[in-house]
Amino acid sequence: MALAYGLAALRGPQGVSALLDKRREVQQLQQDNSAKAAENERRRERIQRLKQNTTEQEMEIRKKLKLLRPGETTFILPDSPNVGGKPITPPNHP
Numbered sequence: 817m818a819l820a821y822g823l824a825a826l827r828g829p830q831g832v833s834a835l836l837d838k839r840r841e842v843q844q845l846q847q848d849n850s851a852k853a854a855e856n857e858r859r860r861e862r863i864q865r866l867k868q869n870t871t872e873q874e875m876e877i878r879k880k881l882k883l884l885r886p887g888e889t890t891f892i893l894p895d896s897p898n899v900g901g902k903p904i905t906p907p908n909h910p
Contacts, residue, residue, distance in 0.1 A: 827833075866872050877883070884890060
């Protein structure tokens with residue numbers, strides 16, 4: 817009887833498979849957390865660079881506000897068309 821109960825407990829909804837699923841989920845969450853921590857660190861470093869470097873500040877402001885200095889030219893290129901997430905390349909003609 818104890819053996820039957822033990823098998824039922826191991827195979828039930830709170831059994832080994834549920835434990836393995838939880839472990840996989842914990843590992844995935846730890847990986848996500850690690851990636852987000854790395855992203856936060858990159859952003860902190862960028863903020864620090866912007867605080868300390870006026871040239872980078874100016875470049876960021878000009879990029880965000882789309883400002884140009886006298887004599888500068890901006891080229892706007894069209895996005896390449898795509899179908900199904902793949903860019904379409906024009907055929908090569910000799």
